Amino acid sequence: MERYNLIVVGAGPAGLSAAIEAAKLGMSVMVFDENHKPGGQLFKQIHKFFGSKEHKAKIRGYNIGSQLLKEAGDAGVQVKLNATVTGIFDNKEVTVKHDDEIHHYKADSVIIATGAAENMVPFEGWTLPGVIGAGAAQTMMNLHGIKPGKKILMLGSGNVGLVVSFQLLQAGCQVAALVDAAPRIGGYGVHAAKVARTGVPFYLGYTIKKVEGTEKVEGVTIGKVDEHFKIIPGTEIHFDVDTVCVAVGLSPMSQLLKMTGCKMEDNPKRGGQVPLVDEYGETSVPCLFAAGDVSGIEEASSAMIKGRMAGLRAAYKLGFTEESQMAETEETYAKDLDSLRQGMFAPANRGKLIEKTDEGIPVSKCLLTKGYVADDEIERYPGVTRQRGIHPVIECTQNIPCNPCQDACKKNCIKIGSCITALPVVAKENCGCTGCGMCVASCSGQAIFLVNEDFEPGFTSITLPYEFLPLPEKGTVGKALSRSGQILCDAEVVSVKSAGAFDHTNLLTMKVPSEYTMTARFWKYKEC
Structure with a gap:
């Protein structure tokens, strides 16, 4: 049985960041990922990141992924791909399926960074070929160079729906409409604005009634919803499309954490079933950490910082760094994370209608409902x-x-x-x-x-x-x-x-x- 100081499950932004931080402090680190390529969602993200230069702002996601992979290699991190972690047991024993066999590994500490999975909503015709998650569309376009469809309707106006809509346009697809049952746009206004100015119409307060077709998507009908999110008869609008993309949120992939017996909670503001963790990502099980979306849905920039905090704390608990050094570094990471959690889209503001900016300027109602700021605003x-x-x-x-x-x-x-x-x-x-x-x-x-x-x-x-x-x-x-x-x-x-x-x-x-x-x-x- 191979033994490591740290095993990380998931080679996405949080997992790689945690592994790098721990390996730089002298820990032996193994990262397992079920995919054939490390980097998680980063290599699908062709847009530039927000934040400051400390958060890799204005750098495209795939470039950040390349930087993390190089940093991990330089630090001596081992990464095993096409490796599915099937279980975590007492004393940090981890079972992994790779090369068509089950292998056992032992660690002094474990960091779970398995990310999140796309949500889906059922509607008539939702199982037809051509109804896909927005993340799947992103994979097809940005990893494999394949257009998901010619004419597409997007369901969901959060950042994922807005970003992927723009990337569909960049790939040469036509986006017929962007639809959301919510009364206002859920993602950044700047993302909505760059979609709106290309001519894509927004339908807020609408949802899908039916996807038409027999063997594939041939059209879709949407309708306006009432206060109970039921479609109002007579408000239906039909679109001739061949693809429907669904971007209605993410759910943490916390199954492995449940297996460990750590304390969990059902927290809608964090995305669903998530572990109870401290400020460093440590669960109720000593030396078992959760980092990234598996501990609460946030942006990739936050996931990378949370990963580094978990890796640093794991190193400290096993004696690989002094308390003074750890405290100084953690303070820096905490400040960086806090800065990303400010503003209108802070976790504390989720679901709230913010009517004025921090400067006291009225927020554009047109932006929230139509995707663009009106000329008189x-x-x-x-x-x-x-x-x-x-x-x-x-x-x-x-x-x-x-x-x-x-x-x-x-x-x-x-x-x-x-x-x-x-x-x-x-x-x-x-x-x-x-x-x-x-x-x-x-x-x-x-x-x-x-x-x-x-x-x-x-x-x-x-x-x-x-x-x-x-x-x-x-x-x-x-x-x-x-x-x-x-x-x-x-x-x-x-x-x-x-x-x-x-x-x-x-x-x-x-x-x-x-x-x-x-x-x-x-x-x-x-x-x-």
């Missing part, structure tokens, strides 16, 4: 200014943990301050902007635009983030779209800039008549 936010010359316009309207734009601007045009959930502020007069575009490229929510109202007499240039192929050539005339995705006018492409520092976010500059300075926010080909 947008200029109330401190990142949205009008001034001579080129300058950034930041349409970030909610308190979310993110500040890469502040770090990106070397001219100090953009201020957020020490609280990373504060709304960005743009200097109002002669801000000194050079038009470098780094703020546009660094924004994880694609919410920053460079505006030059003095571009040409009667015309404004607008530089926006663009992550679609094929890239248009200079001089191409397309259509400028509003925040709601409505066609405003013809728009000529002035330039398309791509650079390594932009990390695959191209900067498309278009020329529009001056009356559309504060409304034109997307460009598309005329034939689309």
Whole structure:
């Protein structure tokens, strides 16, 4: 029987982070994962992360995955793939199925980082081929290069539903609609806004009544729901689609933890059945830890920090680090984690309607119900200014943990301050902007635009983030779209800039008549 100081179950962001932290302190670490590739969900995540540079902000998920794998290898972490942990027994004995056999391993400590599974909701036709989880669609697109379908309806407006909807568009799919039974959008407003401005309609307060088809999805009918979430007769709307994606939340995969006999609780705010843990992730069973989504659904950035805290505490309990060193490092991690848990989307605010920002600015009702900020609302936010010359316009309207734009601007045009959930502020007069575009490229929510109202007499240039192929050539005339995705006018492409520092976010500059300075926010080909 092989023995290790630490066994980690799950090679996702939390598990790898825990393994790295422990191995760097001298522990022998083995990580088991049932998949054929380590990294968990990270390699499906082609979008840029939120947070600060300490949280790997503005780095795409798959790049973070590569960084963690390299860090784990350098630290001496062993990873065994295609290995399914089938049981955890007394004295930290772990049984694992690999190579068509059951093997036994022994550890001094165990960290469970098995993540979460997608939820599904039953409706008529939900078992038809073509009804898939949003995570499955992400796997098909981003890992295997396969389009999930041609025309797709998305159910769910949390961050997963919003992010995957945008990635479906990037893959060349048509998103017919984004539907949610809730009365307001559940994910970040910036995610919703970048979907809305492509022209995807939002149906809040609606749910699926029936998926049509005999052997596969051929269409779907939705209906408006009442206060009991029952469909109101006469409100049905039909869509011709070939795929339905479901993004209605995640549930912790806590089966192994239940097997250990540690204390559990049913906590809807944490996602369902989760272990009772202390601030370091330790369960009621000594030296048994839970890290990441298995202990409560959060963003991947939080999962990585919780993993490192669990790995550090496991090392301390087994004598691999001094108390003073542990306490200092834990304090840093605790502060990082606390900063990610602030703002409108803090765990304590789940399910609450937040009507004002931390700065006292009314939250856009249009954003919450339609996915975009209305024209008569947008200029109330401190990142949205009008001034001579080129300058950034930041349409970030909610308190979310993110500040890469502040770090990106070397001219100090953009201020957020020490609280990373504060709304960005743009200097109002002669801000000194050079038009470098780094703020546009660094924004994880694609919410920053460079505006030059003095571009040409009667015309404004607008530089926006663009992550679609094929890239248009200079001089191409397309259509400028509003925040709601409505066609405003013809728009000529002035330039398309791509650079390594932009990390695959191209900067498309278009020329529009001056009356559309504060409304034109997307460009598309005329034939689309």
